[in-house]
Amino acid sequence: MVKLRKVVPRGVSDIFVKAEYLNPSGSLKDRIALEMIRDAEARGDLKPGYTIIEASTGNTGTALSFVGTQLGYKVEIYMPEGMTPERIRIMESYGAKVHQVKLEGSIEGSVAGAEVEIDTRVKCLEVERSTPRTWWARQFSNPSNTKAHIKTGREILEQLDGKVDAFVASIGVGGTLYGVAKALRERLPDALIVGAEPASAQYPLSEGYTRVPGTGDDVCGGIIEEMLNSGMVDRVEKVGNREAIAMSDRLVREEGLFCGISSGANVHLAVEVARQLGPGRNVVTVLPDHRDRYLSEKKYTT
Numbered sequence: 001m002v003k004l005r006k007v008v009p010r011g012v013s014d015i016f017v018k019a020e021y022l023n024p025s026g027s028l029k030d031r032i033a034l035e036m037i038r039d040a041e042a043r044g045d046l047k048p049g050y051t052i053i054e055a056s057t058g059n060t061g062t063a064l065s066f067v068g069t070q071l072g073y074k075v076e077i078y079m080p081e082g083m084t085p086e087r088i089r090i091m092e093s094y095g096a097k098v099h100q101v102k103l104e105g106s107i108e109g110s111v112a113g114a115e116v117e118i119d120t121r122v123k124c125l126e127v128e129r130s131t132p133r134t135w136w137a138r139q140f141s142n143p144s145n146t147k148a149h150i151k152t153g154r155e156i157l158e159q160l161d162g163k164v165d166a167f168v169a170s171i172g173v174g175g176t177l178y179g180v181a182k183a184l185r186e187r188l189p190d191a192l193i194v195g196a197e198p199a200s201a202q203y204p205l206s207e208g209y210t211r212v213p214g215t216g217d218d219v220c221g222g223i224i225e226e227m228l229n230s231g232m233v234d235r236v237e238k239v240g241n242r243e244a245i246a247m248s249d250r251l252v253r254e255e256g257l258f259c260g261i262s263s264g265a266n267v268h269l270a271v272e273v274a275r276q277l278g279p280g281r282n283v284v285t286v287l288p289d290h291r292d293r294y295l296s297e298k299k300y301t302t
């Protein structure tokens, strides 16, 4: 946990960031990869000799590649076309096989979000149904995802001696925000919980969408729907790509934190919340992933 010094204006709340990009495979998804695999083994859904599959824009695929291959499983990741080549190479370095899936829609401008993953989830469903000894991790609806982040939330409480006034996180499949919110609300019923989504999201959660229209429970809904129906999230705010990139550059250059673009989105929104709450309060967020996976993309720097 790091207290930000330079990017926080005077006269606002303190902002603390949990540097999840320092996890072994470079993102907060290491937590859910281990939790999902161990729970599936305990249930008997995942057995020696099985292949783990997942739909991922990068981080969950990388984390499953890391944890899965260490535990002796084959790992195959279905990734939307057009992601940076580093992400594919990182997964292949761990020994995973990467399939690139052609997308129906555009992913330009997205930080995270369900619409970019639907086509790859459909692919995973087909593979799971047609291939024996295959286990699809299903991060978007797997309760072990939220369970892993309840632990993240408890760590945050411990690291800040229970003094948390607000938690902010960008929403991909929702596990981080929902899990941390559950942990905080056990002890702090008044803690403010704010989600971030890309301003370019095609089906914005902040405008009432809880899933991509026309999709069923097999490929959509899941954690996001449960979280939004739970009433635990006070609000979801849009963050523009430009703001997210600008803040991630400031985090690297001014704070020395070598984190990715959604980290910039999270801190950009955390500063807004810190302004609203004023001094003497603690606003917490996460730095979800490492900048190594964006380096070939010129557009990801100011």
Ligand SMILES: Cc1ncc(COP(=O)(O)O)c(C=O)c1O
Residues within 6 Å of the ligand: 059, 060, 112, 113, 170, 171, 172, 173, 174, 175, 176, 177, 260, 262, 263, 288, 289
């Ligand atoms: C870079 C990055 N930031 C944030 C998130 C959001 O995390 P979650 O899926 O737990 O909502 C993700 C995951 O989708 C991600 O890959």
